[in-house]
Amino acid sequence: MQVSIIIASLILAAFFSGMEIAFLSANKIYLEIEKKQDSFLSQILKKLTEKPSKFIAAMLVGSNLALVVYGFFASRLILDLVLPYHLTVVSNLLLQTTIATLVIVFTSEFLPKVFFHIYANSLIRFFAFPAYVFYKIFYYISSLILWFSDMVLKKFFGTGSDPVQVFFSKVELGNFITEQMSSVDENEEVDSEIQIFQNALDFSGVKARDIMTPRMEISAIDIYAPVSELRELFIETGYSKILVYQESLDDIVGYVHSFDLFRKPRTIKSVLIPVEFVPQTIFIKDAMDQLTKKRKSVAVVLDEYGGTAGIVTMEDIVEELFGEIEDEHDEVETLTEQKIDDATWLFSTRHDVEYLNEKYDLDIPEGDSYSTLGGFIVDSLNEIPQKGAQFSIGKFRFSIEEATAKKIELVRMTVSD
Incomplete structure (x- = not known):
C-alpha cells in the first residue's frame, strides 16, 4: 500500500507540474484555434483558460498536496528499509531527505517539466479533461489563496497581482505559422496568404544588405557619356532605370528613367533624378519609410567605408512581402x-x-x-x-x-x- 501511494503521488506531482509548464509554454494561437472548434474538448480548454491565474494556482495546490503525501509515505518506507542498519538520527534524516529529494526531482519535476515544455500544445490538449477535473476540485482553495495573496500585496506593497498575459505575441504567431508551413509536403503549394503572413513577420528583421542587388551586378553609366550610349544600355538590359555615376561606382549621383528619353535630352545630366543613400545595416522597413517620404524608388546601399555596396529598390522591398513580382520584361533566371x-x-x-x-x-x-x-x-x-x-x-x-x-x-x- 505504501509503494502504491508513493507511485500515485509521484504521478500526480508530475502531472500537476507538467500541466503548469504546458499551460505557460503552449502556443496561444494554437489554444485560441482549438477553443474555436465546436467540440467537447474546445469547451474544456475555454474554461481552463478563462482565468489563467486560478488554473495555475490550482495546479500548484495539487502539486504541493501530492508532494506532502509523497514525503510522508516515502520517509516511512525509507525508514523501514534502513532500520536494520541502526543509523544515527542525523544520518537517518540525511539519507531520507537525499533519497526522497532525488526521486521527486527527477521523476516529478525535471523530466515532466522538460517533456511537457517540448510537447506543450499536444499534451495540454490530451490532458485537458483530467486537468479540468482537478481544477474544479481545487477551485475554492486556489481562489482563497489568490484572494489572500492579492490582499497582502495591496496592503503591504501597494500593488495588485501581475496580470497574466492572455494575448499572443508576434513570436508565438511566427512559430505557429512556421509549424504549419513545415507540415506541408514539399510537393504541395503553400497558400499565398500564409506565405505573405510569414514574410510580414520576418519583414522587420530584414536588412538592406540581405535584399540588395550587389555592386557587381549594377548596370550604370558615366554622367558624361552620350545619350545614345544610355539608350543602348536601356535596350540591352531591359531595365526601366539606369544608375549614373561620376568617375566610379563609388560616386553615384542619381539615375535616369527610361521614360525621360522621350523628352529627347541632349545630356544625361539634364534628366538626372537624385538618389537616396542608405547604410547596408538599415532595416528595409526603415528604408521603405525613407523612400516613401521622399517619393523615391531607388536607394544606393553604402558599405562601412562609404563605397557602393549595391542598390535596393521599392520593388525589392515589396517583393519581400508579396514574393517575386515579374513583368513581361523579366527573364526567368535558372540557377545551376x-x-x-x-x-x-x-x-x-x-x-x-x-x-x-x-x-x-x-x-x-x-x-x-x-x-x-x-x-x-x-x-x-x-x-x-x-x-x-x-x-x-x-x-x-x-x-x-x-x-x-x-x-x-x-x-x-x-x-x-
Missing part, C-alpha cells in the same frame, strides 16, 4: 544546382549560402558581409577569381567554370573530409 558525386557539386554563385547549407548540409561559413556563394568566395579571397582558377577555402575546393571581369557565375565545389 547539380550534384556530381557525394563530395562534388556544380553551383551558380547566386545561390544563398544559407540555402545550400540547409539543403546539402555543407557547413559553408555564413557572414554579415555576404549572403551568396559568390560573395563568400570574393570575401575570402579579397578579389574576383577568373575562369579556370582553382583554389581552396578551408575544407572547400573550388574551380571557376564561368566568370566575367565583374563577377563569378558558375563554380565546381568539392568538400574534403
